[in-house]
Amino acid sequence: MSQRTERRGIHVDQSELLCKKGCGYYGNAAWQGLCSKCWREEYQRARQKQIQEDWALAEKLQREEEVAYASSQGPQSQSQSQSQSQPQPLAQSTPPHGHASLAPFSKFEEKKTNEKMRKVTTVKKFFSPSTRMAPKKESQEGKTPSPSISRQTSMETDRVSKDFLEFLKNLQRPGREIHKQCRAFIESMANKKDLGADELSECVQDFYQNLSDRLMSHFKGSSESVERVMDQVEKYIMTRLYKSVFCPETTDDEKKDLATQHRIRALHWVTIEMLCVSMDEEIPEVSDNVVKAITDVIEMDSKRVPRDKLACITQCSKHIFTAIKITKNEPASADDFLPALIYIVLKANPPRLQSNIQYITRFCNPSRLMTGEDGYYFTNLCCAVAFIEKLDGQSLNLSTEEFERYMSGQASPRRPTDDGSWPLEVDGSASSSTTTAAVNPVLAQLHHNLELLSSLNIRQDRLAEAAQGLQAELASWEEGVQREVQDILERYPLEIRPPPESAIDTENAESDRLPPPLTPQVFAG
Amino acid sequence: MAAGGSRSFSFKVVLLGEGCVGKTSLVLRYCENKFNDKHITTLQASFLTKKLNITGKRVNLAIWDTAGQERFHALGPIYYRDSNGAVLVYDVTDEDSFLKVKNWVKELRKMLGNDICLCIVGNKIDLDKDRHVAVDEAERYAESVGARHYHTSAKLNKGIEELFLDLCKRMMETAQADERLKGGGAGQSVASRRGVQIVDDEPQAAAAGGCCSSG
Ligand SMILES: Nc1nc2c(ncn2[C@@H]2O[C@H](COP(=O)(O)OP(=O)(O)OP(=O)(O)O)[C@@H](O)[C@H]2O)c(=O)[nH]1
Ligand SMILES: [Mg+2]
Numbered sequence: 001m002s003q004r005t006e007r008r009g010i011h012v013d014q015s016e017l018l019c020k021k022g023c024g025y026y027g028n029a030a031w032q033g034l035c036s037k038c039w040r041e042e043y044q045r046a047r048q049k050q051i052q053e054d055w056a057l058a059e060k061l062q063r064e065e066e067v068a069y070a071s072s073q074g075p076q077s078q079s080q081s082q083s084q085s086q087p088q089p090l091a092q093s094t095p096p097h098g099h100a101s102l103a104p105f106s107k108f109e110e111k112k113t114n115e116k117m118r119k120v121t122t123v124k125k126f127f128s129p130s131t132r133m134a135p136k137k138e139s140q141e142g143k144t145p146s147p148s149i150s151r152q153t154s155m156e157t158d159r160v161s162k163d164f165l166e167f168l169k170n171l172q173r174p175g176r177e178i179h180k181q182c183r184a185f186i187e188s189m190a191n192k193k194d195l196g197a198d199e200l201s202e203c204v205q206d207f208y209q210n211l212s213d214r215l216m217s218h219f220k221g222s223s224e225s226v227e228r229v230m231d232q233v234e235k236y237i238m239t240r241l242y243k244s245v246f247c248p249e250t251t252d253d254e255k256k257d258l259a260t261q262h263r264i265r266a267l268h269w270v271t272i273e274m275l276c277v278s279m280d281e282e283i284p285e286v287s288d289n290v291v292k293a294i295t296d297v298i299e300m301d302s303k304r305v306p307r308d309k310l311a312c313i314t315q316c317s318k319h320i321f322t323a324i325k326i327t328k329n330e331p332a333s334a335d336d337f338l339p340a341l342i343y344i345v346l347k348a349n350p351p352r353l354q355s356n357i358q359y360i361t362r363f364c365n366p367s368r369l370m371t372g373e374d375g376y377y378f379t380n381l382c383c384a385v386a387f388i389e390k391l392d393g394q395s396l397n398l399s400t401e402e403f404e405r406y407m408s409g410q411a412s413p414r415r416p417t418d419d420g421s422w423p424l425e426v427d428g429s430a431s432s433s434t435t436t437a438a439v440n441p442v443l444a445q446l447h448h449n450l451e452l453l454s455s456l457n458i459r460q461d462r463l464a465e466a467a468q469g470l471q472a473e474l475a476s477w478e479e480g481v482q483r484e485v486q487d488i489l490e491r492y493p494l495e496i497r498p499p500p501e502s503a504i505d506t507e508n509a510e511s512d513r514l515p516p517p518l519t520p521q522v523f524a525g
Numbered sequence: 526m527a528a529g530g531s532r533s534f535s536f537k538v539v540l541l542g543e544g545c546v547g548k549t550s551l552v553l554r555y556c557e558n559k560f561n562d563k564h565i566t567t568l569q570a571s572f573l574t575k576k577l578n579i580t581g582k583r584v585n586l587a588i589w590d591t592a593g594q595e596r597f598h599a600l601g602p603i604y605y606r607d608s609n610g611a612v613l614v615y616d617v618t619d620e621d622s623f624l625k626v627k628n629w630v631k632e633l634r635k636m637l638g639n640d641i642c643l644c645i646v647g648n649k650i651d652l653d654k655d656r657h658v659a660v661d662e663a664e665r666y667a668e669s670v671g672a673r674h675y676h677t678s679a680k681l682n683k684g685i686e687e688l689f690l691d692l693c694k695r696m697m698e699t700a701q702a703d704e705r706l707k708g709g710g711a712g713q714s715v716a717s718r719r720g721v722q723i724v725d726d727e728p729q730a731a732a733a734g735g736c737c738s739s740g
Contacts, residue, residue, distance in 0.1 A: 387600060
């Protein structure tokens with residue numbers, strides 16, 4: 001059977017990691033083995049469809065909402081959005097900051113200058129319902145190559161949209177306005193796909209700014225309330241925009257990701273001592289927290305909302321603090337924290353690190369980044385990355401020669417000299433791994449891993465055998481059953497017999513076959 | 526950035542200074558009123574906040590500790606970007622640490638101009654008998670660069686409340702002046718709104734020098 005060879009395929013060839021289109025960049029399982037650029041080209045149409053689905057959903061939600069508000073609401077709100085009829089969205093001529101002038105909440109005083117008023121009217125044209133129709137025409141031509149992915153994402157956006165709506169319902173009147181503006185904003189962004197990352201960021205930041213200013217006067221300066229709303233707005237907007245604005249092809253984010261990844265891989269030899277990290281991994285509780293911190297920082301890539309990504313960094317930082325606190329028995333200062341974070345980043349080599357940092361920088365609510373606690377940890381992560389990029393011998397207390405030798409792999413810092421061979425026993429038996437453990441913890445770990453792998457292999461073999469056994473058993477059982485059935489059939493051949501004679505007193509009894517009914521006989525005597 | 530218009534302020538303050546001058550001790554004393562306590566329950570002392578009420582205005586102070594080691598010096602700009610104030614600490618018994626402060630001042634003025642309120646803090650005045658930095662020299666220097674000078678002891682809890690209260694008042698003045706300049710608009714300028722970014726090239730030097738201690 002061919003399954004034997006297949007089972008051995010644990011080892012991953014470098015070429016399997018590369019983009020399936022052969023462009024030289026790394027592929028990603030999430031992009032079906034393509035790199036982001038090829039993926040984008042390949043699935044441009046799928047995305048097109050996604051956008052239409054979003055719009056359809058937005059309309060659906062809008063209708064739902066309209067119903068919800070219908071009771072409390074006069075007709076004035078509808079007239080405003082339907083008054084315009086512009087046939088096509090003018091993608092090219094759209095001013096990049098067009099959305100900056102959003103329809104004001106009715107309660108707010110009109111303090112805008114004439115210039116702003118002019119902007120409002122032009123912008124409204126783009127937001128008018130008819131613009132929403134434009135992409136629908138494309139949908140008829142567009143095929144959908146990956147329905148599963150678009151379904152999955154639309155499910156998530158669907159859920160986020162529902163949550164958002166639920167949240168806004170509690171806000172009553174302003175909730176409706178907020179939803180309207182967010183929707184309009186997302187639509188306007190769909191026309192701005194050609195813009196560079198910085199301009200996109202500008203658009204989103206302008207929108208945040210505008211909305212929070214309005215909210216600020218609505219909530220009479222209660223920044224907590226404003227923040228609460230803005231968090232939800234960010235979640236709603238960025239979940240929808242994520243695909244088109246994360247690591248966009250107009251930037252070299254992806255190239256930087258790869259460079260950083262390579263850099264971190266090349267620095268694998270850096271030890272915790274060189275960085276002067278005050279975490280003692282011998283203590284089990286500390287190493288637990290180190291592992292958790294590593295997991296957290298890796299997890300960041302899987303989140304879509306900037307705030308959720310930040311939360312991963314914060315989680316990671318908290319685990320680092322715990323590890324330091326256990327080791328040193330005093331609160332961690334920046335001097336303890338930064339080296340520890342650098343160490344964690346080096347160990348984790350988090351996926352798409354630069355893209356994630358750029359994405360958070362561009363699209364996170366700015367107040368959170370600038371004064372908040374999350375912002376502090378994020379800043380430290382930026383510092384860690386900057387440090388790793390610039391790192392040289394001096395920053396690790398090494399001579400330039402030493403640093404070069406470690407970088408080129410000629411020497412390992414774990415051994416005093418770089419000549420001779422590794423004290424590695426080739427047989428790899430249990431006894432040898434214990435002796436090497438004393439010499440080199442990395443080798444010991446390697447042996448341990450090898451043992452684990454081979455035991456895993458054995459177990460897999462056993463599993464395969466058992467499966468085969470089961471299969472054979474099944475087959476023989478089936479045969480057995482068949483044979484038995486056959487036997488029985490042969491032993492008791494099927495005969496077609498006349499139906500059993502009916503009872504005497506059935507109604508339709510054919511009287512001619514039956515003996516004549518008994519008639520009373522009278523015997524004389 | 527100072528956010529929230531006239532009703533409440535959020536300020537970011539960075540702590541700079543050589544290792545062992547007492548930066549961590551200062552903030553822990555200020556925010557938790559603790560010093561060298563082996564039973565400190567605080568998990569970390571690298572980011573601490575304090576809420577204040579100054580003449581009826583609410584102020585949220587976020588104090589950012591920075592890694593003081595020399596090898597992290599180049600990361601300074603990433604830390605102090607967008608900060609409203611900087612507390613530059615030296616140890617009165619250590620002349621080198623005062624030289625470090627002078628370097629920080631130069632760098633901050635070059636990168637952030639007069640947007641940032643500077644405090645120069647001579648810590649450990651409980652060790653006055655070992656003083657190596659003359660009081661009047663330090664005060665004269667501070668004045669010459671538009672900074673305020675303070676004397677503190679984290680050990681004896683001296684001068685710390687005053688230092689931060691004074692700093693807050695100055696940052697409020699700066700923020701309000703800023704707002705007036707922008708014609709009362711609640712918005713922050715586009716350039717300053719940008720969060721933290723990693724950039725290799727140096728930002729253009731803003732007009733250096735001058736006096737920021739707004740009367
Ligand atoms: N006598 C005296 N000692 C102080 C004072 N402030 C801090 N110390 C001591 O100075 C030492 C260093 O204090 P830290 O607060 O850790 O200094 P730091 O500036 O945070 O140092 P790094 O984190 O290494 O940059 C500690 O042993 C403190 O106990 C003070 O006001 N008086
Ligand atoms: Mg410290």
